[in-house]
Amino acid sequence: MTTGAGGNTPVPVSRRPETAAAEPVGAAQGKRSTAGDAVAGGLTTPAAVPEAQPARKSKRGRGVTRRQRPLWMLAPGGTLMTIVIVVPLAVALYISLLDLDQYTFREWTSAPFKGFANYLEAVRSADLVHSIVISVSYALLVTVITLPIGVAAALATQNAFAGRGLVRSVFLVPYVLPAFVTGTVWHIILQPGGVGNLLLGHLGVPNGLWLNGPRSFWALVIVQTWASWPLIYLLTLAGLQSIDVTMHEAAALDGAGWWAKLRYVILPHLGGPISLGLLISFLHNVNNFTLPYVLFGVPSPHDVEVLPVLTYVESFQNFRFGLAAAMAVWSLALIAIPLAVYLRVVRLDVGSDESQRRARR
């Protein structure tokens, strides 16, 4: 089944290289295009977005109209989202101002109001600072380590070879495995006396505890790297497809060796998709609850007490709901900067790329 899908359509990610090359924005999808195309195409051109800004102001894109707007169609989705998103978020903010624990929980609306005391207590506590350090350093490490792996994988599978479809399918597996399965499996692999320790022993790494103590941090880094490198791979692959074949030909004519071509022709083109991948990867890692939770269990070892796990323990083990809500809001502040950059970089508006496309003609 896998072979069928991969074999018949040899290029699962990289369809239409010609179209992609001619239309780097990926905006020219016909009827047969897929969500995959649109997203991959749209996401891979961050650098192009600012150029489009002035154009968007003056000219609305084709297909977006102000006439006869059936705004009522927003009602079902809008109402549902208000109920399940806006209300909980507002309540979360309110809770973070309350002295809410298991004693005041039953009558939470009349719990004592503390103002920003929870926020202060959270920053002053060593736990939160420790968790922030752990979360950020593990997220950055994983992001940095997955970068060369993902890029190398994309470079190696860009050209057709026998079995490439299958290889590409296999490369997706670690990423699509549910995190709870990945965590369960690696928990068994890394346990004392498990196959991981045995294998590492053959490679000269002394046996030790991977699920407890200082090495647990590295266990988390290794497992999350294993699970997340295909993200960079996918984005790089999408970026490679947008490189015009004439660029390759020009490089070949100039007699550039593979390294020179890579360094001066290919890599400069990949800056956009790669930096996008780094951003998403960092955001994923910081927010990842499932993997650390399943891999180490709670209470988790001190060295891997990442932010989501800390807020979870603080609320559902220690029942300090108010404090935990404040911690969750702090973690929101932690991702605010990368998130803001991400939102600036991603193509949001249909109008902008339409006008941008016209501007290029």
Place this chain on the structure above:
Amino acid sequence: MKTRSATVTRLLPRPLQITVVVLLLVVVLGPVSYVFFASVNSDLSVAAGDFLPHRLDFGNYARIWSTVDLSTGLMNSLIVAGTVAVVCALVSVGTGYVLVRFAFTGRVSILRALLALQSIPGTLILLPVFVLFASVANVLSVQIIGTRWALFITYLTFALPFSTWVMVTYLRGLPAELDEAARIDGASSFRILRSIVLPLSWPGLVVSAIFAFLLGWNDVLFASVLTNPQTRTAAVALTVFGVTQEGGAIPPYGQLMAAALVCAAPVVVLYLAFQRYLVGGLTTGGVK
């Protein structure tokens, strides 16, 4: 022509290319194949760190159904994630259509919010939801925590924005001329949505449904707090399975691995079957 362009566009020298591919295949397939080997191995052998089983024992796949209530878990996951998928897909068409085709104040902010919501820490939603559900139980004596409804509602929080975003990216690709023509012919907006947009957007619908489904299927955070043993999902059943058995002499590792494979199989099959449609959504980041 084809061969020429293949040599011209080659990025890595052949030996290096082969090395990278083989290395990564080993790194990926090593742990994956180990899961399978361990699932047909004896617990003692897994505990001893054997990679290959001494003799194949497929009995673990029969035993998991009685040791832990995996079938209830799978059923709950299927019901909750399935409902979320259907609701999200249906709701997202209308929202996505308006967002793609019509200009109105706040449109870009909504688009931005759809993406931003993917990065909200789950605990920030879980806390208020837990408190709200508990107070509904107090005030109206309607117990929500522990029911499938609790999961359904909370999964919508993350699945709705993501499905809508997927629909937006899909509908962007549809030519606007089609519904402009219908509009000129005097069709109402609802009519256009029903007879023109909907029939054309089934691939987008499928993708947005699959992603909504996977959000539910893969979740541990919400399910671990909001369910009880009768309503727990496969994900929680698996984690509980791993923990509770550790009182015994040797935990049933083989069964644990078999159960992990059973939980992962539907997801991996879905991805590989629909991979050309799903890859774009993967890189947007809601699911992981």
